Amino acid sequence: MPSPDLQTGSSLAPGTVLAIRDLKTHFFTDAGIVKAVNGVTLSIKEGETLAIVGESGSGKSVTGLTVMRLLARTSARVVGGSITFRDREGAEIDLLEVPEDAMQRMRGRDIAMIFQDPMSSLNPMFTVGEQIAEPIRIHKGHNRRTARQEALALLREVGISDPERRIDAYPHQLSGGMRQRVMIAVALACEPRLLIADEPTTALDVTIQAQIIALLKSLQARHKMAMIFVTHDLKLVGEIADRVAVMYASQVVEEGPVDAVLSRPRHPYTKALMDCIPRRDYGASGPQVLKPIPGLLPNPLSPPLACRFHERCHYAEPRCGEIEPALEAVAPGHDVRCLRWREIAL
Numbered sequence: 001m002p003s004p005d006l007q008t009g010s011s012l013a014p015g016t017v018l019a020i021r022d023l024k025t026h027f028f029t030d031a032g033i034v035k036a037v038n039g040v041t042l043s044i045k046e047g048e049t050l051a052i053v054g055e056s057g058s059g060k061s062v063t064g065l066t067v068m069r070l071l072a073r074t075s076a077r078v079v080g081g082s083i084t085f086r087d088r089e090g091a092e093i094d095l096l097e098v099p100e101d102a103m104q105r106m107r108g109r110d111i112a113m114i115f116q117d118p119m120s121s122l123n124p125m126f127t128v129g130e131q132i133a134e135p136i137r138i139h140k141g142h143n144r145r146t147a148r149q150e151a152l153a154l155l156r157e158v159g160i161s162d163p164e165r166r167i168d169a170y171p172h173q174l175s176g177g178m179r180q181r182v183m184i185a186v187a188l189a190c191e192p193r194l195l196i197a198d199e200p201t202t203a204l205d206v207t208i209q210a211q212i213i214a215l216l217k218s219l220q221a222r223h224k225m226a227m228i229f230v231t232h233d234l235k236l237v238g239e240i241a242d243r244v245a246v247m248y249a250s251q252v253v254e255e256g257p258v259d260a261v262l263s264r265p266r267h268p269y270t271k272a273l274m275d276c277i278p279r280r281d282y283g284a285s286g287p288q289v290l291k292p293i294p295g296l297l298p299n300p301l302s303p304p305l306a307c308r309f310h311e312r313c314h315y316a317e318p319r320c321g322e323i324e325p326a327l328e329a330v331a332p333g334h335d336v337r338c339l340r341w342r343e344i345a346l
Ligand SMILES: Nc1ncnc2c1ncn2[C@@H]1O[C@H](COP(=O)(O)OP(=O)(O)OP(=O)(O)O)[C@@H](O)[C@H]1O
Pocket: 027, 029, 034, 035, 036, 054, 055, 056, 057, 058, 059, 060, 061, 062, 063, 075, 116, 300
């Protein structure tokens, strides 16, 4: 059985800001049904950072976009599960049922997202200053002058040089790295209770990355902001997250405290991901040693009704290709989806 605070469909555990239970988000395409998220269960508490890792196409962004209710209703449909959010007043809100106008008020103020693609989320028609100041005026009720001052301070905090000039620039006048930082400023403008950061620093150089991470951490400390941090970088996970969820083929296959998962992974896929972390091979002439996981993710149109990792798993045995593993608790707050976790030593 998974950890206790994820089992019930009733109220949230104390301190929990968001609980996603058995979420299923499917795309109805001409080629068939893409089960992009298929039974994801996660929860996050105030002030906590939950990292989500997993190969490209495993369902990380679709999970975040489902929470934000930003998927096009024409093709995407939530066909199962629930998402419950606790607001600042302590009210529990069913995010899949709340009317669109209420959801619009919550976006930015209560839940914000830093999108993987900065260009698609900034409006080309407005200056970056207007795009940061607008939510500050709407949600915090500040006048234009104060909102602009706050926007300026945020631009400075996310490491934009010469912010007094850049505040009046349009997105296309900025470099990709600067647009990414503007988007981070937009997401942080209203000090949301939950921030979903979808690979927020991937495009940035190491110095700016460290600056952004420090900014996110200080906001967390000040406002007890909860953060879902999507990344491919397991080293970064070790540095910033409290908990980590490993996604594979639309499901969470392992979730638990970062120290426990990274020091002793219990799922063969987590172990395989960790073996991919570049290491310096000091014996050779300097190049980084990468050990890719052989094979590919299963086809999302027809995932196997079995362990989804079985075709790539070093530890697979015949029953792995016949039985779908459930999430089981290996320790309090540490869950794994593998039939053999008790017997295999990773
Ligand atoms: N609009 C869409 N229509 C159909 N399929 C989609 C759509 N958006 C995403 N998918 C599919 O859903 C699955 C999950 O995609 P998602 O973008 O969540 O992956 P991801 O884990 O964020 O990957 P990455 O690390 O590359 O960002 C993939 O198979 C993807 O092709």
